[in-house]
Amino acid sequence: MFKNAIQIGKLWGIPLRLHYSFLIILPFLAWAFGNNIRALAELAGIPLTSLGANPYFLGFLMAIALFTSVALHELSHSLVARKKGVHIHSINLMLFGGVAQMDEIPEDPKDEAMIAFAGPILSLVLGGILIGGATLFRGVIVADMQLMFLYLGWMNLFLAVFNLIPAFPTDGGRVLRAILAGRMPFLQATKIAATIGKGFAFAFGILGLLTANFILVFIAFFIYIGASQEYQTLFIKNTLEGFRVSDLMTEDVKVVDEETVVSELVDRMFVERHSGYPVTRNGEVIGLVTMGDVRRVEPEMQSQTRVREIMSSNIIKADPNEDIYLALRRMSQEDVGRLMVMKGGQLVGIITRSDIMKGFRLREMQSGT
Numbered sequence: 631m632f633k634n635a636i637q638i639g640k641l642w643g644i645p646l647r648l649h650y651s652f653l654i655i656l657p658f659l660a661w662a663f664g665n666n667i668r669a670l671a672e673l674a675g676i677p678l679t680s681l682g683a684n685p686y687f688l689g690f691l692m693a694i695a696l697f698t699s700v701a702l703h704e705l706s707h708s709l710v711a712r713k714k715g716v717h718i719h720s721i722n723l724m725l726f727g728g729v730a731q732m733d734e735i736p737e738d739p740k741d742e743a744m745i746a747f748a749g750p751i752l753s754l755v756l757g758g759i760l761i762g763g764a765t766l767f768r769g770v771i772v773a774d775m776q777l778m779f780l781y782l783g784w785m786n787l788f789l790a791v792f793n794l795i796p797a798f799p800t801d802g803g804r805v806l807r808a809i810l811a812g813r814m815p816f817l818q819a820t821k822i823a824a825t826i827g828k829g830f831a832f833a834f835g836i837l838g839l840l841t842a843n844f845i846l847v848f849i850a851f852f853i854y855i856g857a858s859q860e861y862q863t864l865f866i867k868n869t870l871e872g873f874r875v876s877d878l879m880t881e882d883v884k885v886v887d888e889e890t891v892v893s894e895l896v897d898r899m900f901v902e903r904h905s906g907y908p909v910t911r912n913g914e915v916i917g918l919v920t921m922g923d924v925r926r927v928e929p930e931m932q933s934q935t936r937v938r939e940i941m942s943s944n945i946i947k948a949d950p951n952e953d954i955y956l957a958l959r960r961m962s963q964e965d966v967g968r969l970m971v972m973k974g975g976q977l978v979g980i981i982t983r984s985d986i987m988k989g990f991r992l993r994e995m996q997s998g999t
């Protein structure tokens with residue numbers, strides 16, 4: 631999901647990453663702020679003539695400061711999460727705000743509520759300080775700076791209030807789920823919170839369309855997708871609970887030697903009905919070759935190309951004792967269809983998405999749903 635991002639640094643050891651969509655929105659925001667400087671100054675009671683800087687430069691600074699505020703909000707979530715023992719993968723800034731990527735959801739609903747509250751509280755405090763400072767030092771600091779502080783302060787307050795709306799997966803929605811989870815199974819609590827979140831998304835979407843506020847329509851869209859995805863992920867995780875990689879993997883692994891020509895491999899794929907093979911050199915696994923790799927070879931070149939020339943040498947592994955859900959998550963993080971199951975450096979099996987799907991269907995049949 632966050633492959634298209636660049637890491638710009640680390641805060642307290644947590645990687646901070648910019649999604650490409652962020653780089654698109656930044657100049658747009660700078661331009662929009664710059665265009666509205668006159669209106670903003672009027673609203674703040676600051677005479678336009680007292681502003682010295684170029685409005686677009688000021689707009690650019692505001693856009694940067696807005697995303698810094700979002701990053702601090704996410705950092706606040708992350709630091710509290712880490713205190714509760716949750717590993718934070720990274721903080722990602724993208725088109726509309728940011729996301730702190732947690733590796734798992736904290737088990738204790740109270741912890742989740744505290745992590746969820748940490749962001750809005752920081753935004754609230756930051757907003758208060760900025761507005762208080764701008765008001766207190768009116769006339770002392772240059773008007774440009776005063777306008778910026780004031781406006782940023784308001785944006786931080788907005789960030790806090792908006793995130794507290796219980797439209798799961800917003801922070802407020804997470805707090806709501808935590809409250810519900812205190813009284814019922816976690817999955818059921820998530821289902822209710824997600825349904826409420828989707829309700830808000832519909833309301834925001836309609837309001838956005840009626841008022842031609844397309845940013846609100848976008849936000850509605852993201853809330854809807856987010857709510858559906860989180861519930862679905864949890865549902866899959868719950869259904870697969872208890873399965874280990876060794877329960878669902880294919881043990882009789884067919885391998886292909888690196889020197890095999892591609893045309894021969896294609897024949898084997900047809901006969902054996904496999905779409906991916908571990909590649910070996912002297913019996914040791916050195917890579918993986920899939921149908922996708924084969925397709926990139928021109929048909930007339932297939933008899934002259936060796937497997938080692940087209941294979942991918944990035945071997946993504948799984949442990950036979952690993953929880954199946956963790957293996958599935960790694961598949962999506964790495965964007966691959968199969969993992970090689972290794973035990974003590976030895977290939978003992980291969981696990982594919984369809985193996986996991988079979989396990990999923992089996993469980994569904996067992997529970998009669």
Ligand SMILES: [Zn+2]
Binds near residue numbers: 703704707750801
């Ligand atoms: Zn938040």
